[in-house]
Amino acid sequence: MDIVEQLQQLGIALGGMAFLMLIQILVVDRLRMGAKHVPGTPIDADQESLLLRASRTVANTNESIAAFILVVVFCVLADAYAVHAEYAASGVVA
Helix, strand or coil: CCHHHHCHHHHHHHHHHHHHHHHHHHHHHHHHHHCCCCCCCCCCCCCCCHHHHHHHHHHHHHHHHHHHHHHHHHHHHCCCCHHHHHHHHHHHHC
């Protein structure tokens, strides 16, 4: 079996993660426009604010994506079984 075929599901998991990040960014941008938030100014620390919660979601994703990508790269470079790498990546996305 070709290595490309083995890592196809891993690529799908990475694409899924990228799609989710894009959706998060679009939601935050839409909420900022709706709230007429001035770019570059802090968001009010109101725990009931959907804008604050959505912004924190994006920040959490930005913090964790680096570790996710490093683990995926390590799996590929360590020649791990593709099935195990796919399962690990899909578990993070799902």
